[in-house]
Amino acid sequence: MSGCRFTVARTAAEAVAGLAEADGEAHIIAGGVALVLLMNEGLLQPSWLIDVSRAAELQGIDVADDGAIRIGAAVTHREVAASARLASVCPMLAEMAAEIACGRVMNRGTVGGSICLADPQGDPPAALLALDATFRLAGPEGGRDVAARDFFRDLYVTALTENELLQHVRIAPPPTAHRGTAFGKYAARQAMDYASTVSAAVSLARDPADGSMSDIGLGLGGCGTIPVWPQKTEAALRGRRPDTEAFAAMRAALAEETAPIGDMLYSADYKRHVAAVILERTIKAAYRRAGGGGPDP
Amino acid sequence: MSSHWTEPEGEKFALGTLAEQAHWKREYRRIVEGVRGRLPDVGDAGGTVGQPIPRNDALYKVRGRARYAANIEMEGMLHACFVRSEHPHARILGLDTSKAEKAPGVRAALTAADAGEELIGTLVADTPVLARDRVRYAGEAIAAIAADTPAQAAAAAQLVAVEYEPLPAILTPEEALAEGAVEIDPEGNVLIALHNERGDIEAGLAEADLVLENDYAMAQIEHCFLEPPAGIAFVDPDGVLTVMVCTQYPHYHHKQIARVLGRPMDKVRVVQTVVGGGFGGKMDNTVEIAVALLALKTERPVRMVYTREEVFTATTKRHPMKVKQRLGATRDGKFTALDAEYLLDGGAYRSYSITVSGRCVIHAGMPYMIPNLRVDLTTAFTNHVPCGAMRSFGIVKTAFALECQISEMAERLGLSPIEIRRRNGFVDGDTTATGQTLHDVGLLKTLDALEPIYRKRKAEIAAAPKVGSLRRGLGVACLGYGIGYSGVRNPSTARIRVDGEGTVTAYCGTPDIGTGSDMSLAQIASQAAGVSVNRVNVVSGDSTKTDDSGPTSASRTTYFSGNAALIAGRDFRRRFEAAVAGKLRAPADRVRLEADTVTVDNEAMSFKEACRLVADEAPGIVGYGKFDPDIEADILTLKGNPYPTYTFATHLVEIEIDEALGSLALARVWAAHDAGTIVNPIGSEGQIEGGVAQGLGQAVMEKVVRENGYVVNPHYRDYLLPGAKDVPLDIECIFVDNYDRTGPYGAKGVAEVSLIPIPAAMAAAVADASAVRPARLPMESEYLLRLIERRDGAKP
Numbered sequence A: 001m002s003g004c005r006f007t008v009a010r011t012a013a014e015a016v017a018g019l020a021e022a023d024g025e026a027h028i029i030a031g032g033v034a035l036v037l038l039m040n041e042g043l044l045q046p047s048w049l050i051d052v053s054r055a056a057e058l059q060g061i062d063v064a065d066d067g068a069i070r071i072g073a074a075v076t077h078r079e080v081a082a083s084a085r086l087a088s089v090c091p092m093l094a095e096m097a098a099e100i101a102c103g104r105v106m107n108r109g110t111v112g113g114s115i116c117l118a119d120p121q122g123d124p125p126a127a128l129l130a131l132d133a134t135f136r137l138a139g140p141e142g143g144r145d146v147a148a149r150d151f152f153r154d155l156y157v158t159a160l161t162e163n164e165l166l167q168h169v170r171i172a173p174p175p176t177a178h179r180g181t182a183f184g185k186y187a188a189r190q191a192m193d194y195a196s197t198v199s200a201a202v203s204l205a206r207d208p209a210d211g212s213m214s215d216i217g218l219g220l221g222g223c224g225t226i227p228v229w230p231q232k233t234e235a236a237l238r239g240r241r242p243d244t245e246a247f248a249a250m251r252a253a254l255a256e257e258t259a260p261i262g263d264m265l266y267s268a269d270y271k272r273h274v275a276a277v278i279l280e281r282t283i284k285a286a287y288r289r290a291g292g293g294g295p296d297p
Numbered sequence B: 001m002s003s004h005w006t007e008p009e010g011e012k013f014a015l016g017t018l019a020e021q022a023h024w025k026r027e028y029r030r031i032v033e034g035v036r037g038r039l040p041d042v043g044d045a046g047g048t049v050g051q052p053i054p055r056n057d058a059l060y061k062v063r064g065r066a067r068y069a070a071n072i073e074m075e076g077m078l079h080a081c082f083v084r085s086e087h088p089h090a091r092i093l094g095l096d097t098s099k100a101e102k103a104p105g106v107r108a109a110l111t112a113a114d115a116g117e118e119l120i121g122t123l124v125a126d127t128p129v130l131a132r133d134r135v136r137y138a139g140e141a142i143a144a145i146a147a148d149t150p151a152q153a154a155a156a157a158q159l160v161a162v163e164y165e166p167l168p169a170i171l172t173p174e175e176a177l178a179e180g181a182v183e184i185d186p187e188g189n190v191l192i193a194l195h196n197e198r199g200d201i202e203a204g205l206a207e208a209d210l211v212l213e214n215d216y217a218m219a220q221i222e223h224c225f226l227e228p229p230a231g232i233a234f235v236d237p238d239g240v241l242t243v244m245v246c247t248q249y250p251h252y253h254h255k256q257i258a259r260v261l262g263r264p265m266d267k268v269r270v271v272q273t274v275v276g277g278g279f280g281g282k283m284d285n286t287v288e289i290a291v292a293l294l295a296l297k298t299e300r301p302v303r304m305v306y307t308r309e310e311v312f313t314a315t316t317k318r319h320p321m322k323v324k325q326r327l328g329a330t331r332d333g334k335f336t337a338l339d340a341e342y343l344l345d346g347g348a349y350r351s352y353s354i355t356v357s358g359r360c361v362i363h364a365g366m367p368y369m370i371p372n373l374r375v376d377l378t379t380a381f382t383n384h385v386p387c388g389a390m391r392s393f394g395i396v397k398t399a400f401a402l403e404c405q406i407s408e409m410a411e412r413l414g415l416s417p418i419e420i421r422r423r424n425g426f427v428d429g430d431t432t433a434t435g436q437t438l439h440d441v442g443l444l445k446t447l448d449a450l451e452p453i454y455r456k457r458k459a460e461i462a463a464a465p466k467v468g469s470l471r472r473g474l475g476v477a478c479l480g481y482g483i484g485y486s487g488v489r490n491p492s493t494a495r496i497r498v499d500g501e502g503t504v505t506a507y508c509g510t511p512d513i514g515t516g517s518d519m520s521l522a523q524i525a526s527q528a529a530g531v532s533v534n535r536v537n538v539v540s541g542d543s544t545k546t547d548d549s550g551p552t553s554a555s556r557t558t559y560f561s562g563n564a565a566l567i568a569g570r571d572f573r574r575r576f577e578a579a580v581a582g583k584l585r586a587p588a589d590r591v592r593l594e595a596d597t598v599t600v601d602n603e604a605m606s607f608k609e610a611c612r613l614v615a616d617e618a619p620g621i622v623g624y625g626k627f628d629p630d631i632e633a634d635i636l637t638l639k640g641n642p643y644p645t646y647t648f649a650t651h652l653v654e655i656e657i658d659e660a661l662g663s664l665a666l667a668r669v670w671a672a673h674d675a676g677t678i679v680n681p682i683g684s685e686g687q688i689e690g691g692v693a694q695g696l697g698q699a700v701m702e703k704v705v706r707e708n709g710y711v712v713n714p715h716y717r718d719y720l721l722p723g724a725k726d727v728p729l730d731i732e733c734i735f736v737d738n739y740d741r742t743g744p745y746g747a748k749g750v751a752e753v754s755l756i757p758i759p760a761a762m763a764a765a766v767a768d769a770s771a772v773r774p775a776r777l778p779m780e781s782e783y784l785l786r787l788i789e790r791r792d793g794a795k796p
């Protein structure tokens, strides 16, 4: 790795300036969890690294009084897991972050790194799809917003252009007081798995009058070549109570719009089955949090 | 010597200097006592066998002070790496290292032409040091490069041009044994075929009220020692070619290096460095000959450290195995017949396949009295990385098949899994299938110890409400395991010396590979000698300081080297007493060395004082012990007495299965062992806990995935091992009271065996919980889900 330049950006603007100067040759590095692995395996030999882990605009978690959330791109999984404020407004995020790999990955890995890496089985992307988050990108022409649901384009391809970086994530306030969020994940081991995991993120509102579900947001990890936003599955559940029929409809829609990749551990079929089981359980958990009661799955 | 490596005087290099050890011992005691309350005071006590003495290497390791081979730096040291075959099976038409030799930093390239004519191999020398005209597996070493930096060596390795003519690759034993198959080995594709028979199998099957017939399959496993193979070679100022390497068997490498390099035995030395896990994977050839040749060629120290990918693609593995088996029993659960066929994939060279195969045949049906038995084994060559020794030498797989079948038999006959084992389990005086009469068998005691726990948990689980798709179940499996090499003599020796200041050094031939065996040997030697364990310093793992006592493997160190240490300790005591008597002009029978004190009639002096008294003669006071039990067995049928003794155990496990997903978790383990006297309970518990973790991995997730002759998951991302959250916190170790009349202070050995019952017990527990019978390893969740779906008739 001789001759690799390393710049520490103090602000988003500095990082953007560096990207422009490097003209496509620089890589952004945040926690380095993913990037350094690629470098160690010889798959990536960057000539310039721009470290954004200390850039001012990329720091911090803010939760407004109305429940609106802003998370800096350089915020670590550990910070997300440890934020009491976040956990009370949106339990799913803390739940998701707390189950990422292990202490080392949580301490170094960042929300922005996970999003920009765009691994199909990434947990933060699935959560942010369900929450209909907005990504703030910084670039040479200033900033722009991209919806999480428009961000993931193809295997490891995102809406980011060469000279842009992710500055922060915003999540709108909960639509009603009766919202519930939950995150579920399946892996062969209790920790440290990543290659073959399947995860489900759920945000929903429960109508206190008839118990039906609305404002359903779903996100799936490990169910295709990108983090998946299963719109048809959302539609299949909308307006229903979480009963056997609803879940049968959910299964059918899910099978239609997910195409998991079979790997050394699991066939695509099995992953599809797992996704349905996990999603159903996670919906039930979110529904309970929305005040719906019901037994533990 | 032009190196940073200085040899601490008279003690094990790997653990640091004596002064350093004293510090760690104190620290360790302080910490451990903080956790466990006061440890037994071993200061002046006579005997410590049976006491939990803390090991002196633990703190080194956790604080990063242990000197692994990969950490040793020497002045002018070069870094080496192998160039490896890219084909599973091919002729080598041409090999050109000229470009690599001109690459920056490169000091030497090594090819078959430099390596001489001698082949290498642990049991049979069948493997070229570097492939000459043919490669038999992808990953086989073809050339080696030494350069100033590891990166330069790796870059230069890419420049070595190899011209291949691919040959058809044989990927399964079935293909290997098919008529007209390409021959991998000059002697054909059958690596070994063995057969043993007792009684009349057909009559036994006819006598049975129920005969079960099943097929079982077990995937290939990697040892997954954390420390990859590594070693460093240099020539010392006396012209001794020294190789420091992480190994389970330094003496083997010593002899082989002398033979292959044509050097006199006294111009070779092999020093074992701290071993970061072995499990049978460090008994074979890795870097040794290559670094030795490169050190001679370059006249510089040369170090080589394997990458993780090399560990997966080029070190020996556990054999993939298929078992086809019939078990017959009468209505009251007495076994009448076992008919077993084992088919093993041996990979491209012999390695330890012969030992593994022999052990499987000897242990067929063990630990049960089965009057009619037939076992046929075939191990075939394939174009995969060679399979070799791994913890339990195959028995974890034969036990999986047998114990699964027994659990099914119990259920079909309406017997408890404990009762059926009690009705058939070995007792004293029973004869094994090879014709050996057993002594000091504690198997039934292990069943008795677990039965109340089984009953209680069974009732509790039955009474507990079922939560969603979660089900709990209990499973039982037993084992019997022979201690030591199979059917060949494998003596151990020990030598004990003292200096004028009272430091006792025990030179033991079998190295400590991280199990704490040095501590157990110190306990045995000190107790036999009558001195405090704190005085005893064990030197092991240096081929020039100890006799060849075989490897640390086959659960043999406590028993074989322990017996040698016991005999040496007693011999030392006698000689020391005689020396004191000589000085005091007292009759020898009036002098007693006991509990670190020498008494002469009614006078007492400390051992240290006595050492000062005999200081001038101290170098001549050497206790010697050799333990060489009478072992023999026929090499083809294995009839005879293949082992001096056997260790037994029963494990009870509780699992939880999520039937909606098929996922399986190990909740609790109760491990009851008859290992004779337990020399050091902390050490034995550690062995069992490790065995449980390893067994769990093999049971539910571990597998080397091979496609077209290539390992496609050569890293821990895709080769899964259980993590800290997967291994149950509840592992209860129960040591039943038993004494082996042939063992040192009654000890047998516990090392490998704790792994063996886990997969079978888990499979039985799955059957208990979910009424499906897994028949393959690993029991991945997708596989279990399919079984559950079939049970429910959801899918064909």
Ligand SMILES: Cc1cc2nc3c(=O)[nH]c(=O)nc-3n(C[C@H](O)[C@H](O)[C@H](O)COP(=O)(O)OP(=O)(O)OC[C@H]3O[C@@H](n4cnc5c(N)ncnc54)[C@H](O)[C@@H]3O)c2cc1C
Pocket: A027, A028, A029, A030, A031, A032, A033, A034, A035, A036, A037, A052, A073, A074, A099, A100, A101, A102, A105, A108, A109, A110, A111, A112, A113, A114, A116, A117, A121, A122, A123, A124, A160, A164, A165, A166, A167, A192, A193, A194
């Ligand atoms: C063993 C292991 C287990 C794991 N387990 C999990 C898991 O359970 N769940 C899960 O979700 N993930 C898991 N991961 C992935 C891990 O969470 C992510 O790789 C990590 O969070 C990435 O963050 P980072 O800051 O280290 O990114 P880096 O490695 O620094 O960067 C990753 C990529 O994102 C780009 N990038 C980073 N920040 C920005 C930015 N602000 N703007 C633009 N581009 C940027 C980089 O250029 C690079 O391409 C695991 C990883 C490992 C190694």
